[in-house]
Amino acid sequence: xxxxxxxxxxxxxxxxxxxxxxxxxxxxxxxxxxxxxxxxxxxxxxxxxxxxxxxxxxxxxxxxxxxxxxxxxxxxxxxxxxxxxxxxxxxxxxxxxxxxxxxxxxxxxxxxxxxxxxxxxxxxxxxxxxxxxxxxxxxxxxxxxxxxxxxxxxxxxxxxxxxxxxxxxxxxxxxxxxxxxxxxxxxxxxxxxxxxxxxxxxxxxxxxxxxxxxxxxxxxxxxxxxxxxxxxxxxxxxxxxxxxxxxxxxxxxxxxxxxxxxxxxxxxxxxxxxxxxxxxxxxxxxxxxxxxxxxxxxxxxxxxx
Amino acid sequence: xxxxxxxxxxxxxxxxxxxxxxxxxxxxxxxxxxxxxxxxxxxxxxxxxxxxxxxxxxxxxxxxxxxxxxxxxxxxxxxxxxxxxxxxxxxxxxxxxxxxxxxxxxxxxxxxxxxxxxxxxxxxxxxxxxxxxxxxxxxxxxxxxxxxxxxxxxxxxxxxxxxxxxxxxxxxxxxxxxxxxxxxxxxxxxxxxxxxxxxxxxxxxxxxxxxxxxxxxxxxxxxxxxxxxxxxxxxxxxxxxxxxxxxxxxxxxxxxxxxxxxxxxxxxxxxxxxxxxxxxxxxxxxxxxxxxxxx
Numbered sequence: 006x007x008x009x010x011x012x013x014x015x016x017x018x019x020x021x022x023x024x025x026x027x028x029x030x031x032x033x034x035x036x037x038x039x040x041x042x043x044x045x046x047x048x049x050x051x052x053x054x055x056x057x058x059x060x061x062x063x064x065x066x067x068x069x070x071x072x073x074x075x076x077x078x079x080x081x082x083x084x085x086x087x088x089x090x091x092x093x094x095x096x097x098x099x100x101x102x103x104x105x106x107x108x109x110x111x112x113x114x115x116x117x118x119x120x121x122x123x124x125x126x127x128x129x130x131x132x133x134x135x136x137x138x139x140x141x142x143x144x145x146x147x148x149x150x151x152x153x154x155x156x157x158x159x160x161x162x163x164x165x166x167x168x169x170x171x172x173x174x175x176x177x178x179x180x181x182x183x184x185x186x187x188x189x190x191x192x193x194x195x196x197x198x199x200x201x202x203x204x205x206x207x208x209x210x211x212x213x214x215x216x217x218x219x220x221x222x223x224x225x226x227x228x229x230x231x232x233x234x235x236x237x238x239x240x241x242x243x244x245x246x247x248x249x250x251x252x253x254x255x256x257x258x259x260x261x262x263x264x265x266x267x268x269x270x271x272x273x274x275x276x277x278x279x280x281x282x283x284x285x286x287x288x289x290x291x292x293x294x295x296x297x298x299x300x301x302x303x304x305x306x307x308x309x310x
Numbered sequence: 311x312x313x314x315x316x317x318x319x320x321x322x323x324x325x326x327x328x329x330x331x332x333x334x335x336x337x338x339x340x341x342x343x344x345x346x347x348x349x350x351x352x353x354x355x356x357x358x359x360x361x362x363x364x365x366x367x368x369x370x371x372x373x374x375x376x377x378x379x380x381x382x383x384x385x386x387x388x389x390x391x392x393x394x395x396x397x398x399x400x401x402x403x404x405x406x407x408x409x410x411x412x413x414x415x416x417x418x419x420x421x422x423x424x425x426x427x428x429x430x431x432x433x434x435x436x437x438x439x440x441x442x443x444x445x446x447x448x449x450x451x452x453x454x455x456x457x458x459x460x461x462x463x464x465x466x467x468x469x470x471x472x473x474x475x476x477x478x479x480x481x482x483x484x485x486x487x488x489x490x491x492x493x494x495x496x497x498x499x500x501x502x503x504x505x506x507x508x509x510x511x512x513x514x515x516x517x518x519x520x521x522x523x524x525x526x527x528x529x530x531x532x533x534x535x536x537x538x539x540x541x542x543x544x545x546x547x548x549x550x551x552x553x554x555x556x557x558x559x560x561x562x563x564x565x566x567x568x569x570x571x572x573x574x575x576x577x578x579x580x581x582x583x584x585x586x587x588x589x590x591x592x593x594x595x596x597x598x599x600x601x602x603x604x605x
Contacts, residue, residue: 014415016491017414019491019493020407020408023407023408024420026400026401026404027466028420030460031427033440034458035427035432037440038431039430039431040432040436041435041436041437044435044436054439054443103324107324107325108321112328116332119332120332121591121594122335123339125580125587128521128523129523129542129576130342130542130576133546134339134576136546137345142357143569144358145357145358148357185595185599186599189599209317209320241524246523269435269438282432282434283433285433289430294429
């Protein structure tokens with residue numbers, strides 16, 4: 006018996022060896038930094054490093070919350086995520102339904118490819134394109150405003166339009182992802198449903214609300230869990246690059262991720278930076294686990310784990 | 311197929327809407343290109359436009375002849391993408407194959423170790439301190455490759471699921487009876503049969519490396535180590551980043567078409583993606599759909 010186990014282990018040994026590079030990477034890149042969150046409870050200095058720096062209790066968190074920043078970044082992060090989830094899913098579903106109904110295969114392919122294209126463009130390049138539109142001196146929007154006799158706007162100093170701008174840019178860049186998933190879901194619907202509905206004289210709209218939408222609910226839920234679980238995270242590039250890190254826009258563009266970075270590079274900011282980071286990790290973790298638990302309760306097959 | 315009047319109208323409407331959406335998706339990239347071939351003075355006087363009054367290839371000419379910085383940055387991006395993607399594929403598949411074997415002792419614990427990294431992380435500060443101070447990769451090529459992107463847990467789970475569902479277990483048994491050990495099976499059976507999923511994750515990993523600017527932001531301070539995205543990031547506020555290293559005429563900023571050259575470099579940065587996209591479109595699409603199916 007014992008020699009058999011031993012032989013089996015010898016057989017398996019190469020498999021464990023294969024995993025060493027991957028496991029080592031996870032330990033360095035993921036697990037050691039997890040223990041590093043203690044830095045949020047320390048008065049960090051570079052000389053002593055994380056483990057020898059003196060403890061600081063909850064001072065970093067106090068500092069974070071007594072400034073106005075905590076409220077702003079949490080509000081911005083969550084509200085933008087809610088807006089992104091709603092806009093991208095609604096637009097994605099509408100586009101997917103339309104694309105699936107297109108009869109010409111070549112047109113269908115054209116639409117599908119062009120919708121995904123912005124997804125592949127780096128956010129730095131996106132910020133260049135947005136700059137071409139919004140630049141104060143020679144942006145296209147200001148040229149149009151001037152040509153129609155209106156005053157040019159100071160886009161990068163004026164917070165008014167930024168929530169809309171960010172929602173549009175995010176939709177432009179990201180809607181293709183959801184659209185493709187919904188196209189796959191719609192393509193999987195049994196065609197006989199539609200044939201029967203047509204025989205019964207159901208209108209296009211009725212077919213959509215009674216067949217298409219109910220059939221893609223699992224996909225909608227899966228995408229929703231993933232995005233709600235990440236509601237405490239934001240796309241650093243979108244909020245840092247696209248507004249060009251403009252200080253006068255912080256009230257509407259500062260999110261947890263941009264705050265963590267800016268505090269980290271500010272002198273003496275490492276305490277509040279790590280406090281905000283820990284807050285994000287912990288709340289983010291609780292959110293993913295609880296959203297998933299909730300979904301498990303309602304419909305087990307849609308849960309992610 | 312004969313269409314009723316109602317569905318003909320529906321077809322016309324959705325095609326018009328989708329054509330408008332297509333324009334909305336593509337026009338920003340067209341604007342980027344047009345700005346890069348607009349004459350510098352026209353840009354300054356008339357602003358960015360789809361229909362510039364005067365064309366000029368000065369920006370591209372400048373890049374071709376004068377800018378060692380751009381070439382070097384491009385080279386770094388290509389190197390990082392190639393090395394990063396290759397290493398990533400090796401590590402992901404080496405991790406995913408053992409985890410795909412149902413009878414591997416400790417499989418659940420190990421899978422959980424991988425999965426847990428998707429739920430919880432230490433955040434930027436400890437990660438930054440570890441990579442930059444403890445390991446010391448600042449201003450090396452590894453700063454672009456190692457942090458964050460080398461092995462994504464998501465890809466491991468995706469690949470593991472694919473191996474499990476698409477490679478029949480009997481094949482392993484048969485190979486073992488023929489005297490093959492696990493490394494041989496990995497090399498001769500798993501990699502060839504796993505090609506579709508390997509191409510897919512390779513494509514997305516490559517895209518991540520090509521487009522990433524964050525590792526450059528965190529870990530690169532030396533201007534001779536900038537990748538193309540990091541160079542673009544630096545140039546947003548500071549055109550000096552470009553002239554700092556331009557070998558031919560350093561110091562004479564006057565000669566650089568400052569506005570159009572940024573657009574030209576940005577366009578050059580996405581050009582490879584625009585070129586390969588039509589050929590690899592289906593892999594991108596299938597990769598996204600795979601990702602939506604839970605692992």
